[in-house]
Amino acid sequence: MHIVAIIAGLFALVGVLQQCFGTLLVRRFTRAAPAVPSAFPAVALLKPLCGVEPLTELALESFFLIDYPVYQLIFGVHDAGDPVLEIVARLRQRHPARDVTVVIDPTLHGSNRKISNLINMLPAARYDTLVMSDADIHVPPYFLHRVVAALQAPGVGLVTTLYTGLPGTPHLATLMGANQINYMFLPGALLARMFGRQDCLGVTMALTRGVLAEIGGLQAVANHLADDQVLGRLVRAKGYELTLAQVIPATTVPEQDFRALFRHELRWARTIRALVPIPYAASVLQFSLLWASLALICSAGAPLAWLLFFTV
Incomplete structure (x- = not known):
């Protein structure tokens, strides 16, 4: 041969x-008994927004439906004319009991616009437990229970979550993008963690205001494209552990044609290659x-x- x-x-x-x-690792993770919070601190949940994609309203509404004693929803945009504000307004009317703050501030603090948005939003946060989550994330009602429980474990300074892909349209490219997340990224992330990697995933980043201050605030990652990975490294450098919450949100896969999907996958691949070149090279085995x-x-x-x- x-x-x-x-x-x-x-x-x-x-x-x-x-x-x-x-x-097998995914099955074990999803079937493990979840940790229970020892206390229920009030949470400031920050959602930086920019524009509207497929399923944006569905994703944002999932945060209005979270079952948790006290939490503040903070939405931030750079532009007062951003159409996503119309969705936020509808959701506030639909869920009037929710504690919602909207921050509109065009100030940029670095090259990363999402982090600039979060920096602008932070002064509006009334609580010291901070959970930052991307705009296209869909969460179950018990999301904050699982995140807070993970953050309360001894030695933990930062909590993140895995995620699955949810097709935003029935287009074949969208389905392929979701399958890449579900069948390659998700098991691959758990394998990487088994071998010692502690990646922070931007879909969910939870920490206390005190830990954030220790690493220099969000200004420390304002000029980094892979802000989540840099944030994780800074927290670990202070001696804290980065852990996974026992919950798996879904992220909308919005690409509606193969060209858009290719650009997204290429951008993702280049970022991973820059951050972890050896694991990136080994990924050909997938x-x-x-x-x-x-x-x-x-x-x-x-x-x-x-x-x-x-x-x-």
Whole structure:
């Protein structure tokens, strides 16, 4: 058998084993008994917004439906004419009992516009437990219970969450983008954590005002594209642990054509390559179907190659 076929077959086999083990880790994570908060501190929940995408209203409304004793919802935009403010206004009318603050401030504090938005919003936060979450995230009602419980564990300074992909449209590109998150990112993130990585994921970043002050505030990440990863590194550098909350929100996948999906995936890949080049290079093993197909072609259809191909 051709040497290329043998190497490709081994890569495909490693990819299959990785997928199987990653699936087991996801199953174990989702079935684990969740921690229960020892207390219920009031929470300031910050949502930086910019524009409207598919399912924006559905995503934002999920935060109005959170079941938690006391929390403040803070929405921030740079532009008073941003159409997302109409959605926020509708949701406030629909849920008048919710404590909602809207901050409109065009001030920029660095190259990262989302972080600038959050810096502008922070003075409006009345509570010391801070939870920052992206605009396109859908959460279950018990979201804050799980995040607060994780933050109360000894030695923890920062809490983040995994996430799944929720197609924003029925377009094939959108479905493929969601599947990439659900079947490659999610198990891969748990595998990486098993090997010692403690990545902070921007979908959810929860910490106390005191810890944030220790690292220099959000100004410390205002000029970083991968603000979540830098924030995680700064918190860990202070001796704190970064942990996962026992909850998995969903993120809207909005790309409605293959060109937009390709640009998104390329931007994501470049960011990962810049942050963690060695794990990025090793991620080629995730593409087991590609390697199995190459093994099949280079082996001229050998029986073992066919078996591997259909196993993948």
